[in-house]
Amino acid sequence: MRNMSRLPVLLAMVLAVPASAQMDPRVQSAGGEVAIPSSATVEPFDTEAAAIIQYDDGEVDTYVWGSASSNTFELMMRFDSILGTDVTLGGVDVCMQQTGSDSKIRFEVVVWTADGAGGAPGTELAHYAAVAEGVTATPSFHSTNFTYPFTTHSTVYIGVRNNPIVDPTFHFCADLDGATVHPAYYRYNETGSWGSLAAVLPSYNAMMFRAYVYTPGVYLESLLVPSYLVDTLSPGGTTTLYAVRNLTGGTVDADVEYFNVLGTSLRTDTFTLDPDETHTANVRDVSGLPADVDGYARGYIEISTAGDPHMTPVLGGDFFQVDVDDNFATGDKMVRRLTDLCSESSVRFLAFPFAGSGTRLSVWIANPRGDGVGDPESFSVQVFDENGIPQGLPTAFHTSNHALELHASDLAGALPFGFLRFDFTSSNGGVVYAEAQAEGRYSVGMTGQCYEAP
Numbered sequence: 001m002r003n004m005s006r007l008p009v010l011l012a013m014v015l016a017v018p019a020s021a022q023m024d025p026r027v028q029s030a031g032g033e034v035a036i037p038s039s040a041t042v043e044p045f046d047t048e049a050a051a052i053i054q055y056d057d058g059e060v061d062t063y064v065w066g067s068a069s070s071n072t073f074e075l076m077m078r079f080d081s082i083l084g085t086d087v088t089l090g091g092v093d094v095c096m097q098q099t100g101s102d103s104k105i106r107f108e109v110v111v112w113t114a115d116g117a118g119g120a121p122g123t124e125l126a127h128y129a130a131v132a133e134g135v136t137a138t139p140s141f142h143s144t145n146f147t148y149p150f151t152t153h154s155t156v157y158i159g160v161r162n163n164p165i166v167d168p169t170f171h172f173c174a175d176l177d178g179a180t181v182h183p184a185y186y187r188y189n190e191t192g193s194w195g196s197l198a199a200v201l202p203s204y205n206a207m208m209f210r211a212y213v214y215t216p217g218v219y220l221e222s223l224l225v226p227s228y229l230v231d232t233l234s235p236g237g238t239t240t241l242y243a244v245r246n247l248t249g250g251t252v253d254a255d256v257e258y259f260n261v262l263g264t265s266l267r268t269d270t271f272t273l274d275p276d277e278t279h280t281a282n283v284r285d286v287s288g289l290p291a292d293v294d295g296y297a298r299g300y301i302e303i304s305t306a307g308d309p310h311m312t313p314v315l316g317g318d319f320f321q322v323d324v325d326d327n328f329a330t331g332d333k334m335v336r337r338l339t340d341l342c343s344e345s346s347v348r349f350l351a352f353p354f355a356g357s358g359t360r361l362s363v364w365i366a367n368p369r370g371d372g373v374g375d376p377e378s379f380s381v382q383v384f385d386e387n388g389i390p391q392g393l394p395t396a397f398h399t400s401n402h403a404l405e406l407h408a409s410d411l412a413g414a415l416p417f418g419f420l421r422f423d424f425t426s427s428n429g430g431v432v433y434a435e436a437q438a439e440g441r442y443s444v445g446m447t448g449q450c451y452e453a454p
Contacts, residue, residue: 341430
């Protein structure tokens with residue numbers, strides 16, 4: 001760990017910014033460098049290979065946040081020459097912590113041009129609503145997923161916009177001891193000129209915002225296990241297995257990241273595969289995955305590696321849910337983030353002609369919209385019978401979870417078979433997996449089909 005120039009325990013001043021009187025952002029020392037648990041031992045991919053742009057060193061030195069007297073606080077960092085033009089921004093990871101009792105924050109990820117006065121942000125290009133849940137006093141990254149194509153600007157500002165009056169105890173992580181300063185600016189209430197963060201935080205180096213970008217020939221190949229389930233109370237109960245195969249003739253390095261249902265990163269591991277080698281894991285054997293009150297650990301898994309320039313798959317994989325005690329298993333292929341997420345998807349449901357049968361649904365969505373009053377729906381489901389006749393009105397789901405468990409009977413009632421049409425548009429894509437079961441024996445497993453072309 002490198003030495004740091006420690007800030008006072010709390011620094012809060014008032015600065016007159018030209019053309020607009022603005023308050024400084026609040027800045028607080030982290031009390032020494034704090035390693036992010038999910039990434040402390042993981043080397044980031046090279047930007048050119050895996051399209052992850054990371055300017056921080058992985059250790060939190062301090063926090064920055066807006067005054068609780070302001071309706072809006074914007075905090076932006078400049079990303080330089082993002083692999084040239086014709087690039088797609090696929091999401092941003094934001095490191096944050098909170099010091100109060102509320103663990104949920106609503107915010108926006110915002111993209112700006114970099115041609116403002118004095119090098120500040122210029123014109124807003126796009127903004128995406130996001131919700132982070134499970135934020136604690138321990139800093140951690142929270143993921144957002146969306147698609148924004150860079151057609152003319154390769155150097156941009158990317159950052160966050162939130163309401164400090166509503167969420168006054170949430171702080172954004174900053175890095176102070178790198179060799180290069182990556183300019184950051186802030187402002188209040190979406191008016192006036194931007195203030196330089198370095199002017200009030202002289203030792204500033206980088207905000208801990210990480211951008212995921214994709215460009216022709218250079219992209220991040222990512223596979224999902226959309227849902228894992230482990231019965232922690234019974235050694236012979238339900239567990240989830242997954243296997244990842246190297247489809248190439250060369251050696252491949254990959255990251256495996258485990259998330260809870262809210263999208264909070266719990267653990268990251270790495271492995272190396274020789275040509276045609278398979279890496280298999282039982283999630284029951286993975287430490288650090290907390291269980292819910294019913295004794296089950298739930299979440300999802302993402303496996304990532306540098307993509308092939310010709311878009312030829314590098315990794316293949318599958319997953320199984322196995323219950324040794326009840327003698328059943330089900331599974332399917334992993335979901336490819338780049339091609340398999342759907343804006344609209346449909347899947348079959350059915351009930352076998354004996355007691356205890358039905359269809360369980362595992363749903364994964366890229367960017368849940370929240371479950372508070374006034375939050376928009378994250379997705380909706382319309383039930384159809386075999387004749388294609390809608391059964392009732394669509395059911396809207398308001399949730400902060402990325403991974404959910406549903407039952408077809410909760411949507412379709414006593415209808416014995418038909419299909420469900422999911423609309424994931426407002427969450428920037430999703431996937432549904434259906435398991436038709438009977439008396440503890442899982443008989444059929446299938447992933448829903450997209451309505452749009454891949």
